[in-house]
Amino acid sequence: MNVASQGEKRLRSVEPIRWTAEGVVMLDQRRLPGEVVYHTYTDYREVAKAIKDMVIRGAPAIGVAAGMGVALGVERSNAQTLPELRAELATICDTLARTRPTAVDLFWAIERFKKRFEELAAPAKDGAAGLAGLRASMVTEAQELHQERREADERIGKFGAELLPRTGRVMTQCNAGALATGGIGTALGVIRKAVEAGQRIDVLVPETRPYLQGARLTAWELHQDQIPLTLITDNMVGHFLKTGGVSAVFVGADRIARNGDTANKIGTYGIAVLARENNVPFYVAAPISTLDLSISSGEEIPIEERSEEEVTHLGGMRISPDVRAAHPAFDVTPARFIAAIITERGVARAPYEKNLQNLVEKT
Amino acid sequence: MNVASQGEKRLRSVEPIRWTAEGVVMLDQRRLPGEVVYHTYTDYREVAKAIKDMVIRGAPAIGVAAGMGVALGVERSNAQTLPELRAELATICDTLARTRPTAVDLFWAIERFKKRFEELAAPAKDGAAGLAGLRASMVTEAQELHQERREADERIGKFGAELLPRTGRVMTQCNAGALATGGIGTALGVIRKAVEAGQRIDVLVPETRPYLQGARLTAWELHQDQIPLTLITDNMVGHFLKTGGVSAVFVGADRIARNGDTANKIGTYGIAVLARENNVPFYVAAPISTLDLSISSGEEIPIEERSEEEVTHLGGMRISPDVRAAHPAFDVTPARFIAAIITERGVARAPYEKNLQNLVEKT
Numbered sequence: 001m002n003v004a005s006q007g008e009k010r011l012r013s014v015e016p017i018r019w020t021a022e023g024v025v026m027l028d029q030r031r032l033p034g035e036v037v038y039h040t041y042t043d044y045r046e047v048a049k050a051i052k053d054m055v056i057r058g059a060p061a062i063g064v065a066a067g068m069g070v071a072l073g074v075e076r077s078n079a080q081t082l083p084e085l086r087a088e089l090a091t092i093c094d095t096l097a098r099t100r101p102t103a104v105d106l107f108w109a110i111e112r113f114k115k116r117f118e119e120l121a122a123p124a125k126d127g128a129a130g131l132a133g134l135r136a137s138m139v140t141e142a143q144e145l146h147q148e149r150r151e152a153d154e155r156i157g158k159f160g161a162e163l164l165p166r167t168g169r170v171m172t173q174c175n176a177g178a179l180a181t182g183g184i185g186t187a188l189g190v191i192r193k194a195v196e197a198g199q200r201i202d203v204l205v206p207e208t209r210p211y212l213q214g215a216r217l218t219a220w221e222l223h224q225d226q227i228p229l230t231l232i233t234d235n236m237v238g239h240f241l242k243t244g245g246v247s248a249v250f251v252g253a254d255r256i257a258r259n260g261d262t263a264n265k266i267g268t269y270g271i272a273v274l275a276r277e278n279n280v281p282f283y284v285a286a287p288i289s290t291l292d293l294s295i296s297s298g299e300e301i302p303i304e305e306r307s308e309e310e311v312t313h314l315g316g317m318r319i320s321p322d323v324r325a326a327h328p329a330f331d332v333t334p335a336r337f338i339a340a341i342i343t344e345r346g347v348a349r350a351p352y353e354k355n356l357q358n359l360v361e362k363t
Numbered sequence: 364m365n366v367a368s369q370g371e372k373r374l375r376s377v378e379p380i381r382w383t384a385e386g387v388v389m390l391d392q393r394r395l396p397g398e399v400v401y402h403t404y405t406d407y408r409e410v411a412k413a414i415k416d417m418v419i420r421g422a423p424a425i426g427v428a429a430g431m432g433v434a435l436g437v438e439r440s441n442a443q444t445l446p447e448l449r450a451e452l453a454t455i456c457d458t459l460a461r462t463r464p465t466a467v468d469l470f471w472a473i474e475r476f477k478k479r480f481e482e483l484a485a486p487a488k489d490g491a492a493g494l495a496g497l498r499a500s501m502v503t504e505a506q507e508l509h510q511e512r513r514e515a516d517e518r519i520g521k522f523g524a525e526l527l528p529r530t531g532r533v534m535t536q537c538n539a540g541a542l543a544t545g546g547i548g549t550a551l552g553v554i555r556k557a558v559e560a561g562q563r564i565d566v567l568v569p570e571t572r573p574y575l576q577g578a579r580l581t582a583w584e585l586h587q588d589q590i591p592l593t594l595i596t597d598n599m600v601g602h603f604l605k606t607g608g609v610s611a612v613f614v615g616a617d618r619i620a621r622n623g624d625t626a627n628k629i630g631t632y633g634i635a636v637l638a639r640e641n642n643v644p645f646y647v648a649a650p651i652s653t654l655d656l657s658i659s660s661g662e663e664i665p666i667e668e669r670s671e672e673e674v675t676h677l678g679g680m681r682i683s684p685d686v687r688a689a690h691p692a693f694d695v696t697p698a699r700f701i702a703a704i705i706t707e708r709g710v711a712r713a714p715y716e717k718n719l720q721n722l723v724e725k726t
Contacts, residue, residue, distance in 0.1 A: 033683065033684045034681075206598070207572070207674070207682070207683070208598065209570070209572060209596035209597065209598060210596050212682055212683075215675075215682050215683035216682065216683060219683045219684050219686045220683075220684050222686075223684045223685075223686050228687075229686055229687065230686075230687050230688060230689050231674060231675065231683055231686055231687065231688040231689070232674070232688065232689050233572035233573050233597065233629070233630075233674055234572065234596065234597040234598035234630075235569070235571065235572060235597035235598075235600075235629050235630025235633060236629055236630070236689065236691060236694075237598075237633055238630070238632040238633030238636060238694060239629060239632060239633075239691055239694040240689075242632065242694075266596070266598050266599055266602060267596075267597075267598025267599070267601070269601040269602060269605065270598060270600055270601030270602075270633060270637055273601060273636060273637055273640050274633055274636055274637075277636050311570070311594060311595070311596055312578075312594065314677055314678070314680075314682075315677070315678075315680055315682070317677075317678055317680070318397075319570070319575055319578050319579065319677075319678070320396065320570070320575075320578035320579060320582045320583075320594055321396045321582050321583045321586045322586075323582045323585075323586050323592055323593075323594055324591075324592065324593050324594065325593060325594040325595065326593050326594070326595050326599065326603075328599065328602055331599075331601060331602040331605075
């Protein structure tokens, strides 16, 4: 199936993904805000392609999509025996893992599903009834993962809102909203919880070239929620941090190393440096699943290089002569620029190595 | 006359403006690189509109355009007496001064032409022959100003090239090229002179939203000159200053205060902070006419606010929902981030107050 023109199904406002009896339904984020188009995927390979092509994006949402992809693949597999199904699972997971390299939630979700599969695949489970149960359990797991993301966002939002003043201006980057997580968002979840608590917050939204997640997605989410915002170009970030009365920066994350170094959408590092220069606290809001304690620093985080065409063209229109372009999709912000990392288990501050570990061990 | 569809006249490659017998010919920079379109303006009000609408831009080129605008207005005035012509001059200058507020070269050129007019307008000059001579002299003055810009660029380029290594990568911002000056450019003039001297230079070109002067103009100029370049989005600046082996940043300027604080295209301040964070020297290349010794610091520089639509739309296409946007067209880089200011009279380093004054007094 091609990604184009699948049946449309209304999701809850700004809900990027949902498990349905027909398959995995996704809101096509490439076409927002101009068009609201949904696709229903009935094959895990379509889910993998949707992740790669950025129908869905945002680390936590990519994790949910990967989980649903595994569940879809296992549920619809023709395998008749446990070994067959296990072999197919390996193929499914490999396919999903080869989509985008930076967001660790993708790999985290795949590992979780592999582990869950083995827990469920006790020898007693072989045979038709056992396999059916296993398939159903993987679907349940995907739905649970999605629900956990929603709950994590709520808690992140609550912890983060406490760091914001009664009245203030927040700068964000890219889209760390509902579209990026499947809940209320991480950075935008903080803003939503603050507004819900009666704080008067307005938001500075950098457009986030080349993909314009700020202009297209964050502006759209905030506009729908009637939260005041001002759209700026990415190169206005310094000017507004210097002159614009910004109370705090809140961004999401794609991968956080053991020492707190954080990969996030390209431009985040620049914002962090400019925030520190202007004494504006810079916060990262992300679920525990975005932590990658297996790597010691940000230098080990693979940075995805996307196509040059996304830089030289916009909406199909060429905006430059026929020249070379670079397109690193992420950058790494060293931990020393980060005032705190806000997770669903609490707020970690420096020294991150110790304090992130503490949060992970917390139950 | 409307700015649209005037007669086309070929200028020298990347020559933004020229005085001709028919009028002031300008290359329409809004339509580059897709289309190469020239307009011939026969009325100073058209020249003012062209400056305001950014047919021509870049502080030194705006200065040349203003000079030619004054000359055109005086040359084609119907005034029969010196007092009539003087009154018309005042109107011409007022009209040109009300176009763009930040680039000081505009006001510098207008003051120069006012002063020159009075020098030439000795009482003996009244009468038809006297007025004709005065008109011709103003045209000569405009052509001389243009020629001075070309010579200044050559010298700035030579001084700047000495600050670059034999092999290196230079980051620039916006377009401080031939299109911005009428010569070989200031920042790009430095690069051109380095390449001419056999240095192997490649250039990182931030696209410079919202107007895309980097993607459209700088990329086009460098591509025409076969100087290697890589186009990046504005939010990649930090990543490449941290990881991309950048030898130096060279930017132009729209106004430099007595203490060295420099207004330039929005985004420049962010680049300067990120350059210092990563130990990359940040240089400003600008003619003496861009110095404004009448103001003590950058806080006194008026920052032009342009339309929100230039942010929310691109090439006539809306890229965001119907939300508010901000559009400061410039920002101010404090002098402490600037390693040196390169002018046609030499290189100034801190303390700028003393050293810029020395350059101005130099003959």
